Amino acid sequence: MIRTEEMLLNVGPQHPSTHGVFRLVVKIDGEIITEATPVIGYLHRGTEKLAENLQYTQIIPYTDRMDYLSAMTNNYVICHAVETMMGIQVPERADFLRVMAMELGRIASHLVAWGTYILDLGATSPFIYAFRDREMIINMLNELSGARLTFNYMRVGGVKWDAPEGWVDGVREFVPYLREQLKGYHNLVSGNEIFLDRVKGVGVYSKEDAINYSLSGPNLRSTGVKWDLRKDEPYSIYDRFDFNVVTRDEGDCLARYHVRLEEIEESLKILEQACEQFPAEGEIMAKVPKIIKAPKGEAFVRIESPRGEIGCYISSDGKKEPYRLKFRRPSFYNLQILPKLLVGENIANLIAILGAVDIVLGEVDG
Amino acid sequence: MLGFTKGLKYTLKQLTKEKVTYNYPDEPLPLPDRFRGIQKFYPEKCIVCNQCMNICPTECINLTGKKHPDPTKKGKIIDTYDINFEICILCDLCTEVCPTEAIVMTNNFELASYSRDMLFKNLEWLDENDENVRQVNKP
Numbered sequence: 001m002i003r004t005e006e007m008l009l010n011v012g013p014q015h016p017s018t019h020g021v022f023r024l025v026v027k028i029d030g031e032i033i034t035e036a037t038p039v040i041g042y043l044h045r046g047t048e049k050l051a052e053n054l055q056y057t058q059i060i061p062y063t064d065r066m067d068y069l070s071a072m073t074n075n076y077v078i079c080h081a082v083e084t085m086m087g088i089q090v091p092e093r094a095d096f097l098r099v100m101a102m103e104l105g106r107i108a109s110h111l112v113a114w115g116t117y118i119l120d121l122g123a124t125s126p127f128i129y130a131f132r133d134r135e136m137i138i139n140m141l142n143e144l145s146g147a148r149l150t151f152n153y154m155r156v157g158g159v160k161w162d163a164p165e166g167w168v169d170g171v172r173e174f175v176p177y178l179r180e181q182l183k184g185y186h187n188l189v190s191g192n193e194i195f196l197d198r199v200k201g202v203g204v205y206s207k208e209d210a211i212n213y214s215l216s217g218p219n220l221r222s223t224g225v226k227w228d229l230r231k232d233e234p235y236s237i238y239d240r241f242d243f244n245v246v247t248r249d250e251g252d253c254l255a256r257y258h259v260r261l262e263e264i265e266e267s268l269k270i271l272e273q274a275c276e277q278f279p280a281e282g283e284i285m286a287k288v289p290k291i292i293k294a295p296k297g298e299a300f301v302r303i304e305s306p307r308g309e310i311g312c313y314i315s316s317d318g319k320k321e322p323y324r325l326k327f328r329r330p331s332f333y334n335l336q337i338l339p340k341l342l343v344g345e346n347i348a349n350l351i352a353i354l355g356a357v358d359i360v361l362g363e364v365d366g
Numbered sequence: 367m368l369g370f371t372k373g374l375k376y377t378l379k380q381l382t383k384e385k386v387t388y389n390y391p392d393e394p395l396p397l398p399d400r401f402r403g404i405q406k407f408y409p410e411k412c413i414v415c416n417q418c419m420n421i422c423p424t425e426c427i428n429l430t431g432k433k434h435p436d437p438t439k440k441g442k443i444i445d446t447y448d449i450n451f452e453i454c455i456l457c458d459l460c461t462e463v464c465p466t467e468a469i470v471m472t473n474n475f476e477l478a479s480y481s482r483d484m485l486f487k488n489l490e491w492l493d494e495n496d497e498n499v500r501q502v503n504k505p
Contacts, residue, residue: 058423061457125377132386146400146471152457160462161400161505188376191369284505 004030009347013042017120017351020361024338024354028347036342036350038335043365051325056082056156056292059325064150066329067363069112072098072105072141073305075154077327080235081301081312082156085294093282094158095237100171100274101144101153103267107178108137109306110260110267113358117257118189120355121198126189133181140170156292158285172275175268182264190261199253203341203353206251213337216330217308218263219357221247222255229304240277241270253356260358263306293320307331307358331363399501402456403475406499407447407492411468414442418460418469426450427460449492451477451485461503473498 012023021042027035047066051059056078063074076098083090090098115130138148143164145153153160189195207223220227228245230238246262248255294316302311308330315324334357341353388395397403414431427449431442460469472495479485487495 054423055421057459058421061423061455061459129380135386142401143398144400146398146402146458147456150455150457152459160458164398164400184376188373192373193367193369196369 006034011350013039017355018361019116019355019359020364022359022361022364024350026342026347026350031347033342033345033347033350036339038338040332040335040361040364043361045366047366048325048327051322053321055320056294056322059322060154061150061152063327064152065362066327066366067109067305067307067310067331067360068149069360070102070105070109070306071149071151072101072153073303073310075151076102076236077301077303077305077310077312079154079156080303081299081314082292082294084301085297085299085314085316086156086288086292088157088286088288090158090236090286091283092237093162093279094284094286096274096278097144097159097163097284098154099236099238099241100168100271100278101141101151101159103270103274104137104141104171106267106306107264108134108141110264111137113260113306114185114257117355117358118195120351121195123189123192123195126185129181129185129188133178136174136177140167140174143167143170155285157288158283162284168275168278171271175272175275178268179265182261185261190258196254198349198352199257199356201250202253202349203345203356204250204252205337205341209337209340210251213340214333215308215337216333217304217306218256218259219308219334219337221245222259223251224249229302229309233302235301235303238270241273243267243269253352256356256358291320293318294322302328305330307360307363308334327366329363329366331359331361332366335359335364397473399473401473401475401500402458402471403473403498404451404456404471404477404487404495405449405460405469405492406472406495407489408468408470409444409447409489409493411466412444412447413466413468414444415465417463417465421459421463423457423459424453424455426452426454444489447489447492449487451487452482467503470503471500472496473500 006027006029009026009028012018013021023039025037026033047062059078060075063078064071066074111130111134115127119127142148145151207225210220210223224247226245226247231245243266246259248259296318298315300313302309310330311328313326314322317323419427419429429447430445432445434441434443461471
């Protein structure tokens with residue numbers, strides 16, 4: 001009988017499939033993983049600590065750099081928290097612009113998740129198609145905010161810029177275009193036998209596990225839990241739109257893949273309705289004092305980002321800087337289930353499972 | 367095999383489509399007017415109110431003022447104005463608070479250089495950076 005010895009394998013921190021600077025120390029017995037330890041912190045910038053010395057407006061550009069694939073939702077969560085504390089009513093037009101920007105961001109983020117996931121599994125071309133369509137969204141957001149990724153677009157009480165001329169029409173035209181492309185994506189990947197062999201029944205976890213590990217977003221919905229803050233705790237103007245919460249029951253990597261692709265379709269529905277209901281004119285900024293001082297007290301708000309629930313806790317002592325700021329960063333929580341999923345799996349499935357969790361390291365490390 | 371051939375069909379269809387890439391270094395990138403690139407500074411417009419320095423989240427702006435040379439005029443004029451592009455994140459807050467639009471964004475974004483010192487831009491450099499200046503600076 002051949003005796004095998006356990007081996008320590010170091011994956012990352014510089015590794016294309018870890019989607020950033022993420023290190024994973026895995027103990028393998030032959031090809032089977034017996035233990036996995038994630039090592040994080042390589043991208044830690046201390047956003048929360050830095051924020052204690054910054055005015056609220058100054059914190060917004062820092063939030064862009066947490067989840068850099070959907071910076072709009074991060075912009076929103078900090079503004080929403082301060083607005084909640086100060087009791088500011090955001091003008092309707094600003095709300096529409098915010099929702100449209102956030103949904104475009106969600107689509108862009110899911111396109112990256114889709115493209116890179118297939119790339120991780122070894123197919124190169126879908127990634128290029130995903131980035132081709134994402135580029136159109138990036139250009140639209142660039143026209144709106146003046147940056148391609150780090151938008152710094154929202155302000156406490158509204159948004160910085162009004163929509164440029166013809167921008168809403170551009171979004172309206174984009175919706176049927178992407179719907180058509182999505183069919184192509186399904187043709188390209190969803191039925192591919194090699195792909196299905198790699199992801200079907202891989203990385204399965206149950207509903208109970210997902211809740212116990214406080215997973216959120218597509219990671220939670222892939223187990224059949226119907227929980228989406230846009231529906232269950234509507235913020236901004238999400239209660240005005242008709243869309244579905246996408247769920248799957250299998251809880252494997254394929255389920256997460258389908259949830260993300262279908263969420264793009266739901267976001268397109270929201271965009272379509274938002275374009276139709278978009279107010280012809282109106283203010284984009286509420287009346288806010290020049291120096292923003294949140295009243296003494298604390299607040300916690302949470303919203304649905306593409307990766308899950310992003311929360312923002314502010315404790316204020318009445319000054320222009322927060323006393324303490326904390327972000328509940330969904331990628332960080334979603335990552336916690338990884339060691340449990342990896343044990344007993346084949347080493348080749350490591351990347352398939354990690355990719356399906358869809359982490360952004362800027363957010364994991366904060 | 368059916369799923370595999372479907373995918374191949376999609377790939378082959380793309381061959382007839384138009385190119386979507388940019389011929390970037392040879393041709394300039396098309397950018398919207400709002401694009402936030404390296405700042406342009408107008409020394410004659412600056413009233414040394416220090417607002418840009420105070421709002422900067424990364425503290426990359428340093429400026430000093432001096433008394434107006436004309437004794438009949440009140441106020442200060444700008445003496446030195448430096449932006450450290452090693453830490454500037456082009457967040458646009460400095461142009462947002464400037465009451466006289468003395469500092470505005472441009473569409474220029476090429477900052478690569480062989481030395482870190484070169485990223486330290488002074489008043490003269492920022493004054494000469496006058497191409498592709500953003501037209502609309504305030505919402």
